Amino acid sequence: MEGQIKELRSDDNDPLFDKTNMLKKVFPSDFRQIRYFTLLIVQSAPTEIKELNLLEQQISEVIKNAVKHGNDCDINKKVTVWYSFSPTHAHIIVEDEGEGFKDLEKWNEFNRNRLECLHQNNFEGLANFVSFKTKKSDDQDGGNALFAALEYWDGGFVYNGKKNGVAMLKRFQQKHN
Numbered sequence: 083m084e085g086q087i088k089e090l091r092s093d094d095n096d097p098l099f100d101k102t103n104m105l106k107k108v109f110p111s112d113f114r115q116i117r118y119f120t121l122l123i124v125q126s127a128p129t130e131i132k133e134l135n136l137l138e139q140q141i142s143e144v145i146k147n148a149v150k151h152g153n154d155c156d157i158n159k160k161v162t163v164w165y166s167f168s169p170t171h172a173h174i175i176v177e178d179e180g181e182g183f184k185d186l187e188k189w190n191e192f193n194r195n196r197l198e199c200l201h202q203n204n205f206e207g208l209a210n211f212v213s214f215k216t217k218k219s220d221d222q223d224g225g226n227a228l229f230a231a232l233e234y235w236d237g238g239f240v241y242n243g244k245k246n247g248v249a250m251l252k253r254f255q256q257k258h259n
């Protein structure tokens with residue numbers, strides 16, 4: 083397999099956690115309003131960003147994870163989002179009041195096994211790595227948002243030390259007419 087396997091990592095000192103000049107919004111953990119919260123953030127993104135729908139989807143997934151898994155949909159717990167957009171980047175930090183993503187290393191191991199099966203065309207083995215479940219997972223959970231996030235956030239996707247916050251960066255190519 084070429085290149086390095088992308089993994090989830092935790093690092094309080096990662097430069098992606100620098101909140102300088104970022105806008106900030108704080109939301110209650112109301113699952114029904116996740117789409118609205120996402121739109122409040124994305125509306126400040128410049129129209130030059132061609133992948134706005136994909137960006138919106140990715141931000142929505144991270145907020146959904148914070149509300150659902152981090153704060154257990156407890157309306158009294160807050161989700162804080164810092165964000166910064168330009169035609170060349172999207173920088174987002176999402177933090178919840180939960181205990182953190184305790185299964186981060188288990189997820190990395192699961193993903194390594196999944197990728198190994200893919201690269202070896204071992205489709206029987208791959209059947210064991212279709213979705214990542216934890217003790218808290220329900221039928222809608224499968225870890226698939228994390229697979230997509232590692233690919234999408236090409237400038238980094240990193241958890242804080244407590245693993246209840248994640249910082250991410252997407253770089254956009256400038257389109258020249």
